[in-house]
Each structure stands twice: as C-alpha cells, then as structure tokens.
Amino acid sequence: MTPGELLRLRVAFGALGAVPVFLAGWLGWLQVAQAGKLERAGRDPLPLVASTADHQGWRAERIPAPRGSIVDRHGHTLAADCATYDVRVRAGVPPEMLKDVAPFAAWRRKLAEDLTLALVADPEIEDRPGVREKALARLTKEFDRDWKVAALPATGAFPEKHPGVVDVLLASGVDRLAVIEALKRLMRSGYPTVSLDFIQTYQRVYPDRELTHGLVGHQKSEWVPDEDGGRHLRISGACGLETFAALDPDDPGLRRFLRDGRGGRYFVAPVEDAPVAAVLHTTIDLELQRAAVRELTAVAEAPGKSADGKERRPKWGALVLVEIATGDLLAAASWHRDQKNLEGAAFTPYQSLFEPGSIVKPLVLAYAREVGALDWDHVYDCRSHLRHGVDYDRTILPLGRRKAVEDDHDCTDLSAHGILVNSSNIGAALVGLQLEREQWQDYMKGYGFGATLGLHLPYESCGGHNKSSFDPGIPLRSFRANSAISFSFGYELNVTALQVARAYLRLFRGLGAELRLCRGLELDGEFHTVPPRRDTGPRFRDEVLRDVKAAMIDVVSDIEHATGGPLRRDMLAETGIDLHGLLGGKTGTAASRVGVGRGVLKQVRNASFVGFLPADEPRWLAVCVLQRDDSAKFYGGSYAAPPAARLLLRCQTLAERWQLHQESRNGAGGQTRLGSATPGNSGWSDAAGAAPGREHR
Amino acid sequence: MRWAIAGLLFALMVALTLATAALRADNVRARKRVEGVVRALQDRKVELTRLSMKRLDSATPQHLAELQWRWLQREAQRRAGGEQ
Incomplete structure (x- = not known):
C-alpha cells in the first residue's frame, strides 16, 4: 500500500469514526446541556428528556x-x-x-x-x-x-x-x-x-x-x-x-x-x-319460585269479574315457602291486582301487612300450653252468649267487651284440639284469657311479631300490635276485654306473610330461629358460607309440638267443621291425593278495616293458610295470604289453602326427583361422579339440618 | 491488518444495529398482533356473555311453553287451511 493510499484510507475511516463521536456529542448536547422543562398549568413541569418521549406512547x-x-x-x-x-x-x-x-x-x-x-x-x-x-x-x-x-x-x-x-x-x-x-x-x-x-x-x-x-x-x-x-x-x-x-x-x-x-x-x-365479581348465593330455588308465582297468580286471577262487572279478584296476594331445618326462604311470590309496574309494586311477602286471623291460633295455644296456662285435654264450652255458653258467660261476658266474640259456625264442647280443628274464636279467646299481659308481650316477642325479619331487605314492614295494646295506662280489665281476646284469634295485630312463616318456624325449631335468604358469598373464587342459625333458642316441648301438629293435621280432614275440609276434598278430586295425614295446616279468615288515605277506612277480608309437609316430620312450611277489598265471602280454606298445598306438594316432588337423581348417580354398579354433589350445592339439606361451618365449592 | 479488523468490526456494528432494529420492528409487529388478539378475545367474551344469557333466557319453561304454543297454533292453522 502506498503512503497516499494509506492516508486516504485513514481519512475515510477517521471520518467514519467521527460519525458516532459526533452523534454521541450531539446526544449529550441535547439531553444534558440543552435539556429543559416544559411548564404545565397545575402540573409538574415536563422534563424534555428521552424517557418523557418514551412515556408519551404509554x-x-x-x-x-x-x-x-x-x-x-x-x-x-x-x-x-x-x-x-x-x-x-x-x-x-x-x-x-x-x-x-x-x-x-x-x-x-x-x-x-x-x-x-x-x-x-x-x-x-x-x-x-x-x-x-x-x-x-x-x-x-x-x-x-x-x-x-x-x-x-x-x-x-x-x-x-x-x-x-x-x-x-x-x-x-x-x-x-x-x-x-x-x-x-x-x-x-x-x-x-x-x-x-x-x-x-x-x-x-x-x-x-x-x-x-x-x-x-x-x-x-x-x-x-x-x-x-x-x-x-x-x-x-x-x-x-x-x-x-x-x-x-x-x-x-x-x-x-x-x-x-x-x-x-x-x-x-x-x-x-x-x-x-362477587357471587351472592341465595336460598331461593328458582324452580319453586316459578311454581309459587304460578300458583299464586292462578288463584288470584281465577275469580275474574262477576256478570255485573264487579271486581272479584283479590287486591293482593303473597305466597312464601320455607325450609324448616335451615330457615331457608325457598320461594316468595307477590301478586297485585291491576299492577302496571312490576318493579314499583310493593313486594307483598315482606311489605304488605294484614291481620292474620285464625292462623295464629296454633301459635297461641302452643304458647299457652308451654307456659302452663292451658291443659290440652280440658274441654271448653265454646257456645256463644246467645246459646248460653257457660264458659262464655262466666269468663268473657263479665269483661264488658263491646263486640261479642262469635264463631263462623256454632261450636259446642271443645278441647284444645277441637278449638284448632273448628277454628273456634270463642275457644281461642277462652285460652287467651288464661295468659297474663306480660305473657302476651312475651308471646309477641317470642314469635317475632312487630320485629324485623333480619333479612336486611329495605322498606320492610314490621307491623306488630297496636301502639296502645300494652300501654301501662290501660286497665288490665280493658286489656283482657279487648287486646287479649283479639290477639287470641289474630286481630289487633298486623303481620306480613314472612313474619307468619318465621313465627311458625320458631314454633317448630325454637324461639330464636330466623329465616335465611343468603347462603353465602363467593369472593375471588372462595366461598364464604352464611351458616344456618344453629342456636335457635328455647324450644317448645315435644308433647306441645306433637299435639299442635296433630290438631293441624286434622284441620285438613273430613271431620265435621274442619276448616281445611274443602281443601282436602278439592285436592282429592283434582289430584287424587288425600292430604289428610300428609299435610298439616291452619286456615285463617279475617275481616278488617284498613286506611286507604285521607282518613278513609275500607273493609277488607283476608284469606290465609299456613301449611307444612310432611305432616309427621315437617320439612317445608308454606304461608299464603290473599286480601280482598270488599266484604264478600272469602275463606282461607277455599282460596288461600290450595296454592300453598300445591306448592308444598311440588316441593316434595322436586325433592324426591333430586333424591332419585342422587341415587342413580351414586348407585351401586354405576359410575360415581362427584361434580355438583358437594355439600351445600345440593339445594336440599338433610333432615338433621345443613352441615354447619364452611362450605367448600 | 488492524485497519481491516477495524473495518470488519465497524461492519459488524452496523449489522448488529440493523439486526437489532429488525428485531425490535418484529417485536413491535408481534405486539401489535397480540394486542389485536387480546381485543378480539375481549370482543368474543362480550359475545359469549350475550349468547349465554340469551340461551339461558330462551330455555326457561315459560319461553319453551310459549314456543310450543306458537308451534301448536301454527300447526292448527295449517291443518285448518288444509281442510278448507
């Protein structure tokens, strides 16, 4: 290589080497020597450096x-x-x-x-x-x-x-x-x-x-x-x-x-x-909820209008179903006449109040027996004053009650069992008068009348007894003449259908039992259970429950004047099923006056029914209420009982189907598949109640 | 000789720079594709939710009964038409 060529080569490579040096210098000049900041209103100045440029794309x-x-x-x-x-x-x-x-x-x-x-x-x-x-x-x-x-x-x-x-x-x-x-x-x-x-x-x-x-x-x-x-x-x-x-x-x-x-x-x-998202697991059974809505709607819509165009349908209705072992609310249906806005209408099971009438009689008699105020085998003369009833003249008449106590049909000598089967108001009043004022207060508290359901649902109606019922200023004689007698057959008291269901739940499971609507909450894939209440408070003695249940079973029988007789006959004709011995219940009919605004009172009639199934070992409890805003005849046994009974039968059918499903899945010789058979996911608890503690999913 | 090595190193540097740039460009292209897949997946999740809710709604006993009723009515009309 000649010196000239060497020189040219050096110059060329020197120039090439100068390029990165220049770029590095330029970079230093821009990023260090010339680096500035951009002032921004209300924010930190923006540094004009390479990272800022990068972050502009983020x-x-x-x-x-x-x-x-x-x-x-x-x-x-x-x-x-x-x-x-x-x-x-x-x-x-x-x-x-x-x-x-x-x-x-x-x-x-x-x-x-x-x-x-x-x-x-x-x-x-x-x-x-x-x-x-x-x-x-x-x-x-x-x-x-x-x-x-x-x-x-x-x-x-x-x-x-x-x-x-x-x-x-x-x-x-x-x-x-x-x-x-x-x-x-x-x-x-x-x-x-x-x-x-x-x-x-x-x-x-x-x-x-x-x-x-x-x-x-x-x-x-x-x-x-x-x-x-x-x-x-x-x-x-x-x-x-x-x-x-x-x-x-x-x-x-x-x-x-x-x-x-x-x-x-x-x-x-x-x-x-x-x-x-969290998942809230409720106790509602959609299939039973569908059945409840269908049954309630069918019975409420059936009467239609009379030939003269008069409305015969009820004003509102409610039907609820509860699992007794757990207090789980399985279904709750609401119906309103002429309702235009389903969302805006009151939800009758916990918002519509009514005077329960005779459906409280089993509760009253059970309480009276439990506190020793009632001998179950004692026979009362349940004849009215007009028929010279001895017990009436001796116990009720001297109190000076303005409105006489009457029965729908003439009753004679009745034991506690007979009082329930015949739904005798006079008999219930005679029992109710055995209770002290403090015991009536305890009765209200024990069954939860006037108290919230504790389901944390907003706009709940709590009802309860009249404000003056337990006013200490009211003489005892006046309390006995009015409140004690009225309480005995379900007057001077306002309740919701779910409160009645809870009261019966307490009758069966103890005075601390509560309804349950939320089974658990799933958070981040982990299931947190809301266990059924295990401590259900003081329980009624077995013999009390046995006798009350026996009377309620006979309510749905062909015994003369049994108020559930029409239900038994109708269901036998309709389905071929004899309800006597299969289902227990109590009918209720009450005539009340309710305020409709501006001080106007209107006559209403409530038809109600409480039923449980199976009769010997109750697993499910249904309450049905229908209210008419006129004074036409309207009985619990004819109107409110059929939908409740059908719902209970549907419940049993579904439970049997579920059991068969489980048996076929886990039966001998077949494949055993676990899957949805986890506890708490079955939908049906066993007779002993749901397993306490944590549920795993 | 050393100048030849310097030249080769320089060429290597340039080649590395080009390769890095190409790699980065490929990376960007891949990221854009992944982004598109992520978005498309999200769109399908939305569609899936809609369809599952629709299916749930169409399988209620109420809906099935209505469907069957419509079929029966249609069949009745067809037969009535045939008789005429």
Whole structure:
C-alpha cells in the first residue's frame, strides 16, 4: 500500500469514526446541556428528556369491575352484569377538506351512514332499517351540532377557529360480535381521521325477571326507550338483594399498552388486578319460585269479574315457602291486582301487612300450653252468649267487651284440639284469657311479631300490635276485654306473610330461629358460607309440638267443621291425593278495616293458610295470604289453602326427583361422579339440618 | 491488518444495529398482533356473555311453553287451511 493510499484510507475511516463521536456529542448536547422543562398549568413541569418521549406512547385503560351476581341455591343466575361496549367516535376533518370545505357535507353524511350501517350488521337484530334510521338521525344531529355545521361556509377553506374534531357517543350497550367487527373493519378502510373507542362497561341482566322482582329487586333508575323513539324512566330507587353492599363493584383493574404516532396499539401487559365479581348465593330455588308465582297468580286471577262487572279478584296476594331445618326462604311470590309496574309494586311477602286471623291460633295455644296456662285435654264450652255458653258467660261476658266474640259456625264442647280443628274464636279467646299481659308481650316477642325479619331487605314492614295494646295506662280489665281476646284469634295485630312463616318456624325449631335468604358469598373464587342459625333458642316441648301438629293435621280432614275440609276434598278430586295425614295446616279468615288515605277506612277480608309437609316430620312450611277489598265471602280454606298445598306438594316432588337423581348417580354398579354433589350445592339439606361451618365449592 | 479488523468490526456494528432494529420492528409487529388478539378475545367474551344469557333466557319453561304454543297454533292453522 502506498503512503497516499494509506492516508486516504485513514481519512475515510477517521471520518467514519467521527460519525458516532459526533452523534454521541450531539446526544449529550441535547439531553444534558440543552435539556429543559416544559411548564404545565397545575402540573409538574415536563422534563424534555428521552424517557418523557418514551412515556408519551404509554397508555393505560381502566377495566371497570362488574357488579356482583346473584344466583339461586342451585347456581342459576338471577342477576348478573354482562360486559358491553360504549362506542365513541372521534372524527377529524380530513386534511384535503381543510382546504376546500365543499365535499365535507357529503363525507360527513357518508361517515354517519357507514357507522350506522355497521351498527345493524348483525342479521339477528330486529327491525334493522328502523333501528338504523333512528341511529342515523341521532348521529347526524350530533355531528351537525358538534361540528357547528350551521356556521360553516358552503365553499372555501375550513375556518381556522372552527372545531375540527368531534367526539360523540355512537352507541351504548354494544355486545354483538358482528357489530363490533363491522365497526372495526370500517375503521381499517377509508377513514384515516376517524377512530373508535370501545369503552368497556356492563349491562345488568335479570334472567327470569318476572319471577324475581321483589326478592332480587333492582338497584337504580334507568331510562328505557319507547317504541316511538322516546324514552321513559322505568325504576326509581333500589330494593331487594340488589341493595346488598357486597355486590358493589370492586376497584377497577388497569391494563397498560403502548400507542404509536398513528394511534396503533401495542400489547404491553394483561390486566393488572383483574376485577372479579362477587357471587351472592341465595336460598331461593328458582324452580319453586316459578311454581309459587304460578300458583299464586292462578288463584288470584281465577275469580275474574262477576256478570255485573264487579271486581272479584283479590287486591293482593303473597305466597312464601320455607325450609324448616335451615330457615331457608325457598320461594316468595307477590301478586297485585291491576299492577302496571312490576318493579314499583310493593313486594307483598315482606311489605304488605294484614291481620292474620285464625292462623295464629296454633301459635297461641302452643304458647299457652308451654307456659302452663292451658291443659290440652280440658274441654271448653265454646257456645256463644246467645246459646248460653257457660264458659262464655262466666269468663268473657263479665269483661264488658263491646263486640261479642262469635264463631263462623256454632261450636259446642271443645278441647284444645277441637278449638284448632273448628277454628273456634270463642275457644281461642277462652285460652287467651288464661295468659297474663306480660305473657302476651312475651308471646309477641317470642314469635317475632312487630320485629324485623333480619333479612336486611329495605322498606320492610314490621307491623306488630297496636301502639296502645300494652300501654301501662290501660286497665288490665280493658286489656283482657279487648287486646287479649283479639290477639287470641289474630286481630289487633298486623303481620306480613314472612313474619307468619318465621313465627311458625320458631314454633317448630325454637324461639330464636330466623329465616335465611343468603347462603353465602363467593369472593375471588372462595366461598364464604352464611351458616344456618344453629342456636335457635328455647324450644317448645315435644308433647306441645306433637299435639299442635296433630290438631293441624286434622284441620285438613273430613271431620265435621274442619276448616281445611274443602281443601282436602278439592285436592282429592283434582289430584287424587288425600292430604289428610300428609299435610298439616291452619286456615285463617279475617275481616278488617284498613286506611286507604285521607282518613278513609275500607273493609277488607283476608284469606290465609299456613301449611307444612310432611305432616309427621315437617320439612317445608308454606304461608299464603290473599286480601280482598270488599266484604264478600272469602275463606282461607277455599282460596288461600290450595296454592300453598300445591306448592308444598311440588316441593316434595322436586325433592324426591333430586333424591332419585342422587341415587342413580351414586348407585351401586354405576359410575360415581362427584361434580355438583358437594355439600351445600345440593339445594336440599338433610333432615338433621345443613352441615354447619364452611362450605367448600 | 488492524485497519481491516477495524473495518470488519465497524461492519459488524452496523449489522448488529440493523439486526437489532429488525428485531425490535418484529417485536413491535408481534405486539401489535397480540394486542389485536387480546381485543378480539375481549370482543368474543362480550359475545359469549350475550349468547349465554340469551340461551339461558330462551330455555326457561315459560319461553319453551310459549314456543310450543306458537308451534301448536301454527300447526292448527295449517291443518285448518288444509281442510278448507
């Protein structure tokens, strides 16, 4: 190599070597010597360094947490949040139209048409042309408003200070894949200045909604579109299980991603702290709930209107079903005459009060026997004053009660058993007069009349006795003449159907027994059980329960004047099943006057029935109440008893089916599959009650 | 000789730079693809939830009874039409 060549080579490589040196120097100059800060109003200054530039591309989106789900005892969904998108469109004026605004109107119209066409891309959408037309009209209006089209010149350049970018809501509740993909496809073709944001949100859904309005309830008001394109407010406030704080959404999760200069997204990481919805497991059995609603509706709707157009249907009705071993509320149905808004109507099982009438007599007699105020075999003369009843004249008449105590039919000499079978008011009053005032207070407290159910359901009616019933200022004689006698056959007392169910639950299980509506809560995949109450307080003696049950079994028999006789006859004719010995119960009929506002009182009649099944070892308890707002004849045995009895029979059928299902699954020789046979997931507890402690899923 | 080595090293540096840039570009492309898959997956989850709720709703005894009633009515109309 000649010296000249060597020199040229050195110069060339020297120049090449100078390039990185220069770049490094330039980098140092920019990033260190010249590094500055950008002042920002109300925020820290932005350092103009490389990391800042990098972070300009970082984005994070919040993934909202869903509201918790509500399921029945078998895991069937009653309420859940379904993920949907709110789609927002961010559109800028294309650069070529900034110079000439003339084609902008056509471009805007085409954009709106294309977007709305994509919104109805799913062929399963009903009335697609109509839906699209409405969406197009709305979107065009919003584009015109946000782009201030009225102030735009017809030709020439786009005005400098005129809004060039708009951001409008294209649609909410978008959950169809065909629509989502059509929208995304549209954005990939021909609209470089338009972008869509799919904001994740949730829509509350209620499968079998018509069955669960009252118990599951609702959580807020919502606007519902009308058929004519308008909208109306459907619900206001919150009620039912939806008010439980455990269902409130958790903190939202965060998902990070990178965005390039064109808005393209890069994957960075999955969702951090992905929110998981809680699951509230209720004691409701959807199948029985369906049966309860069907039975109650059938009996309430059946009377219709008389020939002269007079309303014969009841004003309202309630039907509840409880599992005695656990206190689980299996079903609760509500019915209102002429109800227009199912969500807004009162949920009768815990909100509608009524005077229970004769269905409290087993409770009164059981209490009286338990405290030693009643000899079960003692025979009372239950004839009325007009028929010279000895006990009446000796015990009731001297008290000077203004309104005579009467029975529906003439009774004679009756023991406690006979008083219940005949539903004798005079007999019950004679027993009730054996109780002291303090004992009546204890009776009210023991059975929970006037006390909350403790289910934490809002707007619960507690009812109870009249305020003045136990006023110490009222003489004892007056208390005995009025309150004690009225209490004996279910007057001067207001209760709800669920309170009656709880009172009977306490009769069977102890005075501390409570109803249960929530079986447990599933949080982050872990099941936290709400165990049935094990300490059910002081229990009635076995002989007390045995005698009361025997009397209630005979209520549903063909004994003369047995008030459940019509039920037995009807069910025998209808289903071929003889209820005597299979089902126990007590009918109730009460005539009351209730306030209907502005001091006006109206005559109402309540027909009620409490039943349990099986008669010898009660597992389920049903209470049915129907109220008519007239004085027509309306008896518990004829009206309220059949739906309760049918529901109890349905309950037994389902339990047997479940048992067969279990036996066939685990029977000898067959395959043993575990799966859903875990404790607490069976839906039916054994006779000894649900296993205490933690449930595993 | 050392100049030749320096030249080769320089070429290696350039090649490394190009390879790194290509790798990064590939990485970006892959990330964009993953992002698309993530979004598409999310869209399908939304669709799945909708369909499962729809299926749940369409399988209620009430709905099935209505469906059967409609079929029966249609069949009755068809037979009535045939008789005429």
